[in-house]
Amino acid sequence: MNPSGLEKQFYDFFERNTSVMLLINPEIGKILDANPSAQQFYGFTRNQLIGMPISQLNLLSPEKILEEMKLAVSEKRNYFRFQHRLSNGEIRNVEVHSTPLISNQETLLFSIIHDVTDRTLAEAKVATLLDEKEILLREVHHRIKNNMSMIYSLLELQIDSIKHPSAISALTDAASRVQSMAMLYDKLYLTQDYDQISVSQYLNSLTSEIVSNFPNSEFISLELDIDDADLDVKRLQYLGIIVNEILTNIMKYAFEKHQEGNISISGRILNTDYLMSIKDNGKGMPESIDFENPSGFGLSLIQFLSKRLNAILSIERKNGTEIHIRLPIKIS
Structure with a gap:
């Protein structure tokens, strides 16, 4: 794309930036320009990217992509999460920040793309680990409650087998304390917040x-x-x-x-x-x-x-x- 259509300062910024950047015509959904970082990320040459339908990269349907671009043009949204396909067929999760840009009385979309695949995988792994932790904690609380209930039952049996009033009183108090803790763990077993x-x-x-x-x-x-x-x-x-x-x-x-x-x-x-x-x-x-x-x-x-x-x-x-x-x- 000839820099005469943009201020030279922006064009230098576009060319030299290490972030993946695209200029897109939102009316027809085609790429007008791609900086060197975009060429390296997607694995296409500049000539291949220029004129390429954005739907060739974005896994959404062409109709859905046009809807999303309209939101960006109207500035109702400027942040999106998509899946983009590279030249080798690999699918990457990306965050896209898009903003309208006026050039030669034409509204374009200036998009900055960040690869968040590794972060998305890490987030999914953390979510899985948290689920596993919740299951483990639930099981631990359940077992603690059952163990305390068993101790309570044993104390009750012991109380029934003795005659000395002071011993009965002491064991009854101990059983009551165990019961109060068992009840707490029972509530923990049923709650979502540990x-x-x-x-x-x-x-x-x-x-x-x-x-x-x-x-x-x-x-x-x-x-x-x-x-x-x-x-x-x-x-x-x-x-x-x-x-x-x-x-x-x-x-x-x-x-x-x-x-x-x-x-x-x-x-x-x-x-x-x-x-x-x-x-x-x-x-x-x-x-x-x-x-x-x-x-x-x-x-x-x-x-x-x-x-x-x-x-x-x-x-x-x-x-x-x-x-x-x-x-x-x-x-x-």
């Missing part, structure tokens, strides 16, 4: 299950109003164990035998924190119980996990007991 899981979905199931495990559960009403938030799995596991310990304590000690009672649990997002409240209308937690100076394994576990969560715990003793748990949604 990094985060719904707080409300997990805690609604967990709290209902904990309460129902106690013989006095038929006398206790459970009110749940837990807003959703996304916590990473590890932090949600810690929170689940803390809630398990608090609820277990309430069900054991807050109400007299066959006493009707109420437990309300709420969860709210407050700026960058998540605030949980667990309230009962039972006989109240003794003043001797202090999260800062715990006595007993359960309270020590709550204190330990709270520190891991950067959580703040507080107790209100009025018409029963209300425990507040405030933790950052994300660790910075």
Whole structure:
């Protein structure tokens, strides 16, 4: 193509650029010029490329190619992904940036072509690996859940075989902790996101299950109003164990035998924190119980996990007991 039809500066840029470049007549879909990089990439001489229908390179139908060129001419789109055929028959995946160019009162398309075949293959490989990872993680979570369920069942069997009250209490508490973790892995098995899981979905199931495990559960009403938030799995596991310990304590000690009672649990997002409240209308937690100076394994576990969560715990003793748990949604 004679440079008199274009500014010489552009023509020099076109000729010397290492990127693959074509000038195309969008009305008839034919190549008007190809720079040396295009000749090298496609494996055709300049004379072979000039006048060649673009459909000889592009695998789309001629009609579809004309539609795409109209979009480029009208500037409705300037980025495209195509498959182009080289002179040796090899198919390459390309990204094409096209923009209209006026020359001698004629609208042409100036197209810059990038070969992205290797990147496309790499992306496909990564997608396959991610699929395989998801399948593996799903299987791992399923097996962990099954193993924890087995441990829970063994603890239940052991509880049935012993008579000592303190041993029964200790094993029951251990079984409850295992159950809370098994439930988390069950949720992970069903979710599509293995990094985060719904707080409300997990805690609604967990709290209902904990309460129902106690013989006095038929006398206790459970009110749940837990807003959703996304916590990473590890932090949600810690929170689940803390809630398990608090609820277990309430069900054991807050109400007299066959006493009707109420437990309300709420969860709210407050700026960058998540605030949980667990309230009962039972006989109240003794003043001797202090999260800062715990006595007993359960309270020590709550204190330990709270520190891991950067959580703040507080107790209100009025018409029963209300425990507040405030933790950052994300660790910075």
